[in-house]
Amino acid sequence: MTKLRNDWTKEEVLAIYNKPLMELLYEAASIHRENHNPNEVQVSTLISIKTGGCPEDCGYCPQAARYHTDIEKNDLLTVNQVKAMALRAKSSGSSRVCMGAAWRNVKDGQEFEDVLEMVRTINKLEMEVCCTLGMVTENQAQRLAEAGLYAYNHNLDSSEEYYNEVISTRGYEDRLQTIENVRKTNVTVCSGGIIGMGETLEDRAGMLVALSTLSPHPESVPINSLVAVEGTPLEDQKPVNMWDMIRMVATTRIVMPTTQVRLSAGRTEMSREGQAMCFFAGANSIFAGDKLLTTPNPDVNEDMKFFKEIGIIPMKPFAKKAQPETIEAKDSQYESLGEKPKWSRPDVTIERNEEAKQKAKAKNLEKA
Ligand code: SAM
Ligand code: DTB
Ligand code: SF4
Numbered sequence: 001m002t003k004l005r006n007d008w009t010k011e012e013v014l015a016i017y018n019k020p021l022m023e024l025l026y027e028a029a030s031i032h033r034e035n036h037n038p039n040e041v042q043v044s045t046l047i048s049i050k051t052g053g054c055p056e057d058c059g060y061c062p063q064a065a066r067y068h069t070d071i072e073k074n075d076l077l078t079v080n081q082v083k084a085m086a087l088r089a090k091s092s093g094s095s096r097v098c099m100g101a102a103w104r105n106v107k108d109g110q111e112f113e114d115v116l117e118m119v120r121t122i123n124k125l126e127m128e129v130c131c132t133l134g135m136v137t138e139n140q141a142q143r144l145a146e147a148g149l150y151a152y153n154h155n156l157d158s159s160e161e162y163y164n165e166v167i168s169t170r171g172y173e174d175r176l177q178t179i180e181n182v183r184k185t186n187v188t189v190c191s192g193g194i195i196g197m198g199e200t201l202e203d204r205a206g207m208l209v210a211l212s213t214l215s216p217h218p219e220s221v222p223i224n225s226l227v228a229v230e231g232t233p234l235e236d237q238k239p240v241n242m243w244d245m246i247r248m249v250a251t252t253r254i255v256m257p258t259t260q261v262r263l264s265a266g267r268t269e270m271s272r273e274g275q276a277m278c279f280f281a282g283a284n285s286i287f288a289g290d291k292l293l294t295t296p297n298p299d300v301n302e303d304m305k306f307f308k309e310i311g312i313i314p315m316k317p318f319a320k321k322a323q324p325e326t327i328e329a330k331d332s333q334y335e336s337l338g339e340k341p342k343w344s345r346p347d348v349t350i351e352r353n354e355e356a357k358q359k360a361k362a363k364n365l366e367k368a
Contacts, residue, residue, distance in 0.1 A: 142184075
């Protein structure tokens with residue numbers, strides 16, 4: 001087994017990223033084979049349980065209320081709606097469901113109680129349950145764990161330096177704090193980021209250093225390529241070059257050998273050959289289903305045909321860690337604390353985000 005390191009430096013990570021491609025691929029594929037079955041890829045389905053209207057200003061996100069994007073907003077879905085969607089995902093080959101909410105942070109109350117019930121319900125379907133709900137306190141993370149949550153997704157998204165140029169409404173520290181809160185439970189950590197937001201290669205390396213110096217490493221790391229959505233501050237970003245995606249995946253595999261590396265947003269723009277090269281370079285997870293949260297994703301039947309063609313087998317649930325137990329609400333040992341945590345809000349504005357907000361205001365006036 002490869003030795004795990006938590007002391008990668010930016011220089012080392014950059015040197016790996018910039019290796020001649022054939023060397024990079026060989027090294028990444030070798031490490032991948034030592035630690036994983038190279039023919040297995042985990043299939044995860046996203047369900048947007050609450051869509052749009054988010055108070056944050058993340059420059060990449062079509063769900064931020066302040067930008068004018070063409071998405072269909074939705075209040076929290078019901079437990080039954082989510083159960084039906086999870087069953088469909090299971091029958092199409094998914095072993096994991098990831099429920100996403102356009103929230104800044106979880107608020108104690110009926111909506112959180114409903115999410116806990118969704119977690120219990122899906123865990124009972126023998127599927128891995130992941131949530132991505134924004135910031136959580138330790139108590140909220142414990143309550144999710146008790147309900148049977150398998151993973152919590154909370155991305156670092158970029159290097160600390162570039163993060164501050166993309167989001168003004170919260171800081172990197174806040175992200176790290178939530179990850180720490182999840183780490184105190186037996187829920188696994190899923191944290192990764194986005195490439196193609198205008199960041200430098202140093203920023204990509206910086207993000208991988210931030211992730212790989214977490215101890216233990218996140219159990220899964222999604223690598224998204226930006227889906228540039230009209231109306232967001234990053235609408236004009238050029239699509240990510242396939243070689244960059246392959247290099248990013250390979251580097252992630254090398255610095256975090258036992259982690260599940262997920263080829264996440266952006267697959268509709270990638271050739272099948274490019275995606276296969278990502279699997280060779282160490283990606284062993286995808287998001288399947290015709291939609292990510294609000295943007296398109298390849299057709300699931302086409303994905304399964306592609307898997308067959310190249311001999312990839314969908315991973316079984318709980319292959320890496322046993323299924324968590326579900327404790328019913330009535331037997332819970334935790335109370336809702338109704339905490340109103342103080343999150344740091346740096347007093348900054350990001351020009352590009354402000355411009356997109358002004359444009360949205362003008363468009364909304366035009367429409368009215
Ligand atoms: N609101 C929660 C949060 O921000 O943590 C959870 C949902 S949020 C949509 C989850 C992740 O989706 C973000 O951290 C980001 O990595 C990814 N994401 C959002 N918009 C994206 C886009 N346009 N392209 C690629 N990834 C995106
Ligand atoms: C992650 O890293 N990527 C997913 C999931 N975790 C929540 C979300 C991608 C969202 C892409 C833009 C959208 O569909 O709204
Ligand atoms: Fe809100 Fe999450 Fe989108 Fe940021 S990424 S605007 S927090 S939904």
